[in-house]
Amino acid sequence: MKPPKTGPALPISATEAKTLFADWKAARVLVLAVSGGPDSMALMWLAARWRRAVTGGPDLIAVTIDHGLRRGSAREARHVKLLATSLGVTHRIVRWSGAKPESGLPAAARDARYRLLARTARAHGALHILTAHTCDDQAETVLMRLSRGSGIAGLSAMARETMRDGFILARPFLNVPKSRLIATLKKAKIDYVEDPTNRDLNFTRPRLRALMPALAEEGCDAHNLTRLASRLARANTALELLVDGAERYLALQDDDAQHPGFRTEAFAVLSEEIKVRLLLRVIDRIGCEGRAELGKVEALLLALESAANHAGFGRRVLLRRTLAGALVTLTSERISVEPAPPRRRTN
Known part of the structure; x- marks a missing residue:
């Protein structure tokens, strides 16, 4: 049976943004990972609007990592800087320098991105790095890990908060569809860039992304895959508590x-x-x-x-x-x- 048709995606309201960012109101500094794509541009715009409405809220530092992998990346980083300046958000451009690997490029770029984000966060005294991963990203991650035979922990996919390199990676949009972020930018009349590698079928994630419409026809859509990840995360937490108890039991024995x-x-x-x-x-x-x-x-x-x-x-x-x-x-x-x-x- 086909899933029911849904109407056009609605922009995220100021009230919703307040809820999405509420967990980090007490932070002193928040680093925002902003590439210039629709998801991260929405992250910066919504965070800036939320910050203006919060008394004594955190400072915002938007960071754009220029991987130097394609022409125009420096220009796109400058475009992000212009919007950040107009929003009153401090912006930093950090370049990934040095030789790039011939194979495993997406993973290497991701590792470099997080390493450079952590370095910038450390320089500004931030403990939190916010990324714009969406419900769609979560669904794709579940499929990637399913195809690799991951266990329960792996199929739990991304969490709202995780620790990496001594920093808290926070994902406020993990249950938000990408279409709503695009609708938010459209309403605010904010331009964004589309990374062509997101459609490059030489890479695993774009290939799985291309399958999503057909999978959605069978009910395996982003919402259901994200819900599966959430349920598996809940089961994984329960199992880890059992392992804690077993470890204590074995220590006594x-x-x-x-x-x-x-x-x-x-x-x-x-x-x-x-x-x-x-x-x-x-x-x-x-x-x-x-x-x-x-x-x-x-x-x-x-x-x-x-x-x-x-x-x-x-x-x-x-x-x-x-x-x-x-x-x-x-x-x-x-x-x-x-x-x-x-x-x-x-x-």
Whole structure:
């Protein structure tokens, strides 16, 4: 059955903007990530209007990252600066300099963008960086992670607030359709730019974006995908609380609490999802090679359970595996986790 037709998107009112930004009223400084596209231009315009109506509210610093990846990016950054100045918002243009990678460019550009935003936030004493991610972006993120086989945590997609590089990334528009931001700019007579890479089918996100109309015909629209992410985030929070309890339980059962790990017998009685999450936690805590991949941790758990089924008595090593810079050792009595020895260099 096709979803019901909806009317034209409505602009965001001043009252709605007050609600959208209310969580950050007490902040001293807010950094706004403004690229010049419709979403971020609406973020700057709505934040400026909200700030004028707030007594003692935060200072606003709009930051445009010029990636230098296409002609006209410097001109677009200057266009953002003109609007920011007219709104009474401080504006900074920060350039991503240096060599650019030949592959994995979107991810590299994203990492550079957040790094430069964090550097600017630090210089201005800000703890919050606001981005203009919308309901549409959330839906695309769910699809991207679904296609990669993500677990519950990954399918929870983006949260309204997350920590990154010591700063709070805030997303006030996460439940707002992009069409409403465009309608807001249209009513305010504010121009914006369209990044052609957003339609470049050489990249994953634009390809998934192109599928959205067909998926929406089957009821898999941005609203439902965002709702799915919200429900999975709720389930993920509940599971993490269970993992907290399991970690405390295992600590009480372990007579070697000085060293990270679990008693084999106590670990064995837990449910599979809790085991996977506990292993993820301790490996990420001990390892030195970034976050462990979920699939590899699941494979490790299978190997641990298979080896434990053949356990005898004593402290004989039943399995030893290295993952994400952590060394996991299984004996009949204990699963221990310690930093892995340095990798041998090969000539």
